[in-house]
Amino acid sequence: MVAIAANGPFPRSGSRIAGLGAYRPVRVVSNEVAADAAGVDAQWIEQRVGIRERRHAAGGESVVAMGVEAGNKALADAGVSAGEVDVLILATCSMPSPMPNGAASVAAKLGCRATAAFDVNAACSGFSHALAVADALVRAGSARNVLVVASEKMSDWVSAQDRNTGPIFADGAAAALVTPSDRPRIFPVAWGSDGHQAALITIRPDTGHMEMAGRKVYRWTTSALMPAIQTACERAGITPQELKAFVPHQANLRIIDALTEAIGVPGLIAATDVTFSGNTCAASVPLGLHALRQNGQVHSGDPVLLFGFGAGLTYAAQVVLTP
Structure with missing residues (x-):
């Protein structure tokens, strides 16, 4: 029999971000390296987009793996265990395949139990969309703890030789734990x-x-x-x-x-x-x-x-x- 996460009735007058976590890949790619690949000048990149360096994931640093790192830090920041997470939402547009979704894998690797898990793909506005969903779930009484994870490995999806994307897009992850609040601390989207x-x-x-x-x-x-x-x-x-x-x-x-x-x-x-x-x-x-x-x-x-x-x-x- 499949386990069902405990739910409701939960306090729902409002919600808040109770913890934040971030993960940045170790590999730093300088403008000189990015410019050489794209056939442009390093100063041209900074003048055009304001970027001086970016992070690229190593081979083993997948969307899921980076999301797990960020999720763990958000839970630690909030003082909440993975077993207390009712819903996990993964905001991403860079999973290598549409199936399986990334959220369930992140939840499993974090040690969540019977957690609802789904991906949200709204590209660069994905975190804000996922945060709005998390806020609504908490306020509706459908969940107490919602972990919103945003993780991207954009280096898989851009060509380093394309001056319009290669020097710009990068990799990383961050997470926020959304919990009930006595008054709104996340306001309507x-x-x-x-x-x-x-x-x-x-x-x-x-x-x-x-x-x-x-x-x-x-x-x-x-x-x-x-x-x-x-x-x-x-x-x-x-x-x-x-x-x-x-x-x-x-x-x-x-x-x-x-x-x-x-x-x-x-x-x-x-x-x-x-x-x-x-x-x-x-x-x-x-x-x-x-x-x-x-x-x-x-x-x-x-x-x-x-x-x-x-x-x-x-x-x-x-x-x-x-x-």
Whole structure:
């Protein structure tokens, strides 16, 4: 007989991020190495996207393996055991195969018991989508502890010789444990999609490599997505001026700077993890939040705006209080 995880009735007036974890591969790829492969100048990479170095996974560092590392750290940070996890959501778009899903393997390797486990593929906004689902599950009373893991091995899906993707995308993982709260600390998401422009970021079936129309994606991001940011703040009951930090998807530094400027809050801290991590797709938002907390730039209870956007085209923004 299959075991069923214990559930409800759980406290559900709100939810919170109770713990964060991050995993960054050891292998550092410099701009010089990336530039040589792509046939460009190292300075051109930094000037164009603001990246100085990125991390690439070693052969044994799979999406699942990196997710396990990040998940373990998030559980330790929250003081919760793997056996207490009711649901595990894996945000990824870089699994080598659609079956089996990655989430069940991550759950098994963590030591979770009878845990519901499923993948969410919203590309670079995947973590924000998964976090919204986790918040809803907790508030609905369907789960007490939901582990959201974002893990990507984008180096498998880009050609190092493609100047538009090779020097930009990278590997890594991060995780957040979502638990009940006496009041909301994860606020309602503002999300959507524009599938009419889905062809801007695709995987070519003949090569298996990503293709991206970078300039068009830049224009879409910096011109069409501000309403989502404004709506996320409204749904949290705050103004942008009350934000402590802004953690957008770490696509490139130019987009981050443009979005931060458009928010128009002097002194607003913006995550710039992309500079030393590259674009880690779904993992980039939680890696950025983890870095801000580790560096002491945000503290427990600080309101932070998370904002993912990417292939699909998909986007999702939500305000959270720093764990």
